[in-house]
């Protein structure tokens with residue numbers, strides 16, 4: 001077997017290129033020649049971008065636009081979009097928003113310019129999300145005033161109390177079932193299993209799987225739910241402007257929307273209503289809102305899959321969720337708006353929030369969990385001035401006692417859990433401020449890895465911290481190796497067309513496999529069909545290594561049909577399939593564009609050291625944008641940039657995922 005060795009240095013391709021620019025022009029017309037299978041990756045063009053001493057492949061997708069392109073470059077080079085200056089092709093013209101990215105040269109050069117005053121910029125320009133948060137803060141303040149005006153000085157309790165009934169809605173079997181019915185459970189489970197497999201865990205325990213499922217549920221939710229600042233006009237879809245509050249209709253009140261915001265269309269006379277639904281069952285249907293709706297609806301989802309769930313109320317204007325992770329043996333922070341988990345210092349460190357009270361509300365009680373979210377407890381204490389600490393504590397204790405009235409059998413376990421949490425929170429408070437959280441470059445292992453690959457470090461990127469994940473990618477190498485016999489066989493064919501036909505057939509088989517349910521994947525090839533006969537006779541023998549790499553096996557049936565089915569853990573196949581598609585499409589593209597069929601023309605796309613391009617991100621099966629995610633995965637880079645909600649946030653608002661390889 002020929003092994004495809006990974007070259008130590010970026011490979012050099014013979015041909016006409018200068019030291020700054022390499023590779024050739026790709027116009028992906030080849031993709032339109034593929035047969036009736038839906039393409040995974042709609043790439044319009046491939047660019048080769050030279051930056052410092054490296055070249056980067058970037059797939060440009062027409063739908064995404066220049067902004068996304070710049071973020072792709074950012075994730076590859078760590079040069080923030082603001083500081084990018086891109087020069088195009090031979091005439092060296094500057095590429096900008098106005099440039100036609102379909103028409104310019106495929107060879108680009110990137111240089112860094114220092115932002116003139118980026119700090120000032122980021123202070124002035126507020127993202128939609130920040131504005132919406134300000135709105136939310138105003139709302140909270142209004143609600144607060146109502147309570148304060150009622151003459152009762154027990155403000156603290158009045159702030160917490162409404163949520164005690166709210167979280168009981170999550171216990172309703174009808175609401176839970178409705179929630180579960182909207183989730184593609186098998187898909188989420190498959191992603192969870194693949195995520196674990198990529199960390200090298202093919203046989204997860206129940207608690208590991210539950211934990212992984214919860215994270216994938218969070219990612220799924222983040223992509224499903226929409227953020228609303230001012231809603232688009234219901235009539236024409238144009239932007240709207242706030243017109244104050246309206247009177248709630250009975251159907252709105254039925255789902256807890258006593259407050260209804262009104263928005264006037266900027267174009268047509270229509271008024272669009274934005275009822276602030278509190279009943280999560282309605283939110284399963286509307287799938288939109290601000291952080292209140294997000295956290296409310298996501299908490300129902302968590303509860304409906306059996307996780308112990310808390311709604312977290314931050315008195316300074318935000319709401320999120322906590323779930324008890326049996327795997328971690330503790331409560332875990334989950335922010336559905338951000339798609340970020342287990343990063344409790346996100347608010348104080350990342351957002352520079354001045355926290356005061358952070359209260360967890362669950363079916364079994366209410367808890368002051370502020371200490372989980374701060375390393376500046378004293379500062380926080382100085383802001384906790386609406387009641388005394390002991391009064392706050394006794395109010396929470398009393399509510400908790402009420403909540404537990406009907407949970408008598410659970411009380412010993414709950415009390416033990418409480419004690420453990422108090423201990424954990426006190427310990428956290430004394431622990432060192434963990435700088436590695438926001439400076440992922442400082443994690444062990446990174447330096448060696450980066451030096452080895454002479455990659456640009458990610459140290460310069462500050463980020464709202466994200467947990468480190470391991471990434472195992474032997475499967476990528478095994479797939480690339482498995483192409484070897486197949487391509488050797490194809491190289492023996494007399495014509496390009498014959499080779500293309502063969503590969504298209506292979507692709508069709510793989511598409512059918514991908515479409516079948518992941519736990520029982522199989523496909524039967526009818527040898528009576530003309531193409532199938534050719535495939536079985538000419539290609540199948542050299543396809544066996546590929547089947548191995550995919551954890552699949554083929555069986556010749558008595559009637560001459562060939563069955564391809566799972567050979568091992570279904571998750572192996574789920575993990576590897578996207579990688580095959582990516583590699584196969586590269587090979588197809590290349591055959592289409594080579595002058596004559598030869599081994600080298602077949603192989604070189606698989607020799608790429610740098611597998612980073614947005615195509616590879618898709619291929620890796622990693623979650624693509626919550627905003628924009630590019631670069632990485634399948635073991636080509638340690639970090640991956642993501643932007644919340646696709647907003648034009650500055651670096652620092654997004655999040656950097658780190659992978660240990």
Ligand SMILES: [Zn+2]
Nearest residue numbers: 233236265268
């Ligand atoms: Zn309109």
